[in-house]
Amino acid sequence: MGRLRLFGELVEAGGAVEGGGGGGGHQIARVVRTAGDYTTTSTSFVDIDTNNLVINLTTGDSWVLLLLLSACYVSSLKYGCFDFTIDGVRQGQVKGVQYVQAVYDADVQIAWLAPVTAGSHVFRPQWRVTGGVGTLRASTAEAPLLFAVLELQ
Numbered sequence: 001m002g003r004l005r006l007f008g009e010l011v012e013a014g015g016a017v018e019g020g021g022g023g024g025g026h027q028i029a030r031v032v033r034t035a036g037d038y039t040t041t042s043t044s045f046v047d048i049d050t051n052n053l054v055i056n057l058t059t060g061d062s063w064v065l066l067l068l069l070s071a072c073y074v075s076s077l078k079y080g081c082f083d084f085t086i087d088g089v090r091q092g093q094v095k096g097v098q099y100v101q102a103v104y105d106a107d108v109q110i111a112w113l114a115p116v117t118a119g120s121h122v123f124r125p126q127w128r129v130t131g132g133v134g135t136l137r138a139s140t141a142e143a144p145l146l147f148a149v150l151e152l153q
Contacts, residue, residue: 096128
């Protein structure tokens, strides 16, 4: 059983993950938004936030775990589709890596594993709707939005 230090917490993990935090060489970055919900009517994937939800991270030749946590509402019984880009390349298929039908606020808890080469990379969460208006919560009143990238070595 390996261990990984995640945002100051020691998390048990299967496999050979060792170290974390300062000594193991793992790169971890996160962005937490607590003010200003996001909305979209785009039926094509777009960045959720081009300025605040961007993580630049230099990694080794390894795997990364991308996380997006929040709550979503989509009007008209339509779907919200979520994806990630790594260096501008979408990771998912037509509906992204996860989609939700959210007539009421629904939890969005997305985790995605991807291999990366050694070097500097740009990570972004994206979304679209299949119709209607999508709202992604980013507030202390409803749900904070967390976007994180964790390098796994």
